[in-house]
Amino acid sequence: MDFKNKCFSPECINQAETEYCPACLAKGGIKPYVNEQFENNFKYHSPKEGQPERYQLIRDKSKELAYLINGNCPNSREKSLAITNIEQAMMWANASIARNE
Structure with a gap:
């Protein structure tokens, strides 16, 4: 169209x-x-005061969990999916901060 x-x-x-x-x-x-949620979700959100530190905290804890899973689980599709989902959770958590504050 x-x-x-x-x-x-x-x-x-x-x-x-x-x-x-x-x-x-x-x-x-x-x-x-006009879908206001689309307008918000698909625009750039510049970091506000205090947000970069919170993003980093979430990244650090996500990485810690990824290392825990990597060191304690056998190499498998399930392990790969677990790590992928940690990455997704990290990104969505940071998007939650960026999009809603």
């Missing part, structure tokens, strides 16, 4: 590249839905 005409009116001659085409909206065009 071509999203250059954001009013989604196939008859639009304005080829609006803004949030919606005012001319087509006045004729019954549809204003696109």
Whole structure:
């Protein structure tokens, strides 16, 4: 689908590249839905005061657990998945801080 005409009116001659085409909206065009969570999740979140230290704490504890599992579990698909899931948990925990503060 071509999203250059954001009013989604196939008859639009304005080829609006803004949030919606005012001319087509006045004729019954549809204003696109904006998902606020998507807007937040897919933007850059610059670190705020105190956050980098908390990110590092989460990374350090995640690494500690990864070493524990690596040293105590036999090499296997399950071990690889456990370490992958630690990485995911670390990233999601840090995203939680970045996205919601």
